[in-house]
Amino acid sequence: MTSESLSDNEIELVKNSWDVVKKDGKHFGNQLFIDFFTKHPTYQQNFKSLANIPLSELGSSKRLLAHTTGVMYALTSLVDNLDDTEVVVEMLAKTGDNHRRRRLDVRAFDELGVVFIDLLRTALGANVLDGQLLNAWSKTYSLIVAHIKTAFQ
Structure with missing residues (x-):
């Protein structure tokens, strides 16, 4: 991720929108994975500690x-450091390496992104996650995934 990739405004x-989301971070995080496993149930099996827990529980x-x-x-640390390219790249390399070693399908990050943006829309409100903010988050998430995928190569 480079400073040229995201503008200061983006x-x-x-950062400002994440400050709102992280206030209820436990709920957001849980809902993110519940929604993800609902849409993509096979990925739950990649989590040994969660594999046998019914979705309803x-x-x-x-x-x-x-x-x-x-x-x-991890997401909060990434957002907090978006203006420090080297730190973000190192964090994402570690994240990618950790998930590669667990043999997670790299496509899961793309699929999680759709769920993540949908949940952001719910958490912030469709009127808040407007074109400019939606574009900023979409660009941010795309850059995050690009760096994670690099660790899979």
Whole structure:
């Protein structure tokens, strides 16, 4: 991710909107994975600690909360450092390597992105996630995934 990839305005939009989302980060993180597993149930099997939990019980699962808490901290760190290219690239390389070693299908990140943007729309409101903010988040997520995919090569 380079400073040329995201404008200062896009970084500010993403940071400001993430400040709203992270206030209810536990709920957002849990809902992200519940929605993801609902749309793509086969991916739940990639999570050994979650594989045998019925989807209807995931919302109250401490195992899911433990995972999503880590994901939310990682996302917050990424957003907080969007203006520090080298830090973000290193963070994403580590994320990609961790998921590659677990043999996760790299396409899962693309599919998660659709769910992520939909959930952002719900969390922020469709009137807030307008064209400019939607474009900023879409661009940010695309850059994140591009760097994660690099670690899979």
